[in-house]
Amino acid sequence: TATHGAFGAIAFGIGTTQVRDVLATQTMAMESLKVRKIEVNGKLRPGVYAKDVTLHIIRMLGAKGGIGYAYEYSGTTFEHFSMEERMTVCNMAIEGGARCGYVNPDETTFEFLKNRPYSPTGEEWEQSIEEWKSFATDPDAEFDDIIRIDAEDIEPTVTWGISPDHGISIGESIPDPAAADADEKAVIEEALAYMKLPAGTPIKGIPIDVAFIGSCTNGRLSDFREAAKLLKGHKVADGVKAIAVPGSQITAIQCEKEGIAKIFQDAGFEWRAAGCSMCLAMNPDKLVGDQICASSSNRNFKGRQGSPIGRTILMSPIMVAAAAVEGHIADARETFNVTDNSAA
Structure with missing residues (x-):
């Protein structure tokens, strides 16, 4: 809304x-x-x-x-x-x-x-x-x-924890509770215990199981155009389940007309019907067990994507595409040699 x-x-x-x-x-x-x-x-x-x-x-x-x-x-x-x-x-x-x-x-x-x-x-x-x-x-x-x-101070940003404000730039490391004050320490410890991520480790390189591009936050035509432009010629890494879900029927139809859907499919993404999908675990689009998902959605709460122990890392669609190709959290600027922004 x-x-x-x-x-x-x-x-x-x-x-x-x-x-x-x-x-x-x-x-x-x-x-x-x-x-x-x-x-x-x-x-x-x-x-x-x-x-x-x-x-x-x-x-x-x-x-x-x-x-x-x-x-x-x-x-x-x-x-x-x-x-x-x-x-x-x-x-x-x-x-x-x-x-x-x-x-x-x-x-x-x-x-x-x-x-x-x-x-x-x-x-x-x-x-x-x-x-x-x-x-x-x-x-x-x-x-x-x-x-x-x-x-110019804003870098590609991803989350590491269980709240949208648990964010760091792609070049930073996961927070260490030992370096935090008493109030922050408890929050960080709870988040890391759930996410099963090692404190002080660079976020870049954390393996993923699922990649999801879609949602009301980033399931628009410009999102898919930009991701397709960079994704063309690349393949989803072995062992990664990648899903692309347009945010509306109009977006889905236009993506199919422009050949965007085919680019995603050729890269190894599943091209789904328009809807909410894995943003909130709609229908069968759910994480299994403690799978970790690189997601272009808007919330990374505990259990948000279907599994009570599933893990969500929020990021831009382009960063999701890079993670899908690399098999781990990656800097899209390096994966796709990004030199300009034609859409966002």
């Missing part, structure tokens, strides 16, 4: 009790949110994508850091992001504890919506644009908090 924040909407999921209230009264009681502006400026390095941006933010602020907040994503990085890249980041505002995340509507938003089914047309379209522009934050608006991040 929070994905819609990419369009400048205030969008968040609600529970069954709140659904009852909405159906009965068309209203819902909630406390006023504080607003945190997260400003990312500059150009991302080659091999760094929107998923890395959101994992970096969550690592920086914590999985509970956004409680009570709405996140406004801004800065030159977001201004140059495509709508699909903005969707990826807004999708995971919830994993950072925020009630919602949004990007102010701009020309990128309007161009994306133009001529789509159910979009207004003619004079109504022009009127709608003026209305949507009015939703944007005023230039002199005050925020409860402002976070500024240099895009």
Whole structure:
């Protein structure tokens, strides 16, 4: 639901009790949110994508850091992001504890919506644009908090533990509880005990059993286009089960038209029907035992992918593709000789 924040909407999921209230009264009681502006400026390095941006933010602020907040994503990085890249980041505002995340509507938003089914047309379209522009934050608006991040400081990021804020860059090592304070020590020890990962070991090189590209976070056309461009000519490593699942029927159809599905299949991926799949262990798409999965999804909680002892490592689709090819957590920039970003 929070994905819609990419369009400048205030969008968040609600529970069954709140659904009852909405159906009965068309209203819902909630406390006023504080607003945190997260400003990312500059150009991302080659091999760094929107998923890395959101994992970096969550690592920086914590999985509970956004409680009570709405996140406004801004800065030159977001201004140059495509709508699909903005969707990826807004999708995971919830994993950072925020009630919602949004990007102010701009020309990128309007161009994306133009001529789509159910979009207004003619004079109504022009009127709608003026209305949507009015939703944007005023230039002199005050925020409860402002976070500024240099895009060049963001590296390909992966998780090592059991919460989305357990993130490190691909060049870092798994945290050592012996080097942490008392509160962090217990958290790290619990995570490492579940993940069965050795403290202080580089995350790069950790073997995987399953690779999953898909979900509402990274199952879009641009994700599959970029991964296919890099994956072409490569093969999934022996012993790795690789699954590609488009996030929608429209994405699936377009991938098949463009030959993307065939590239994945030729590489050794299973090309599945559109859906949620292994993100939350839908139908038979589940981890078995303590299998470890390189996943482009959004949550790495205990048992999230079906097995009560299954292990999930979150990363971008390109990093998942690299892990599938190498058979272990790898730096996609090295695996595919990435020198630019054509999509994210």
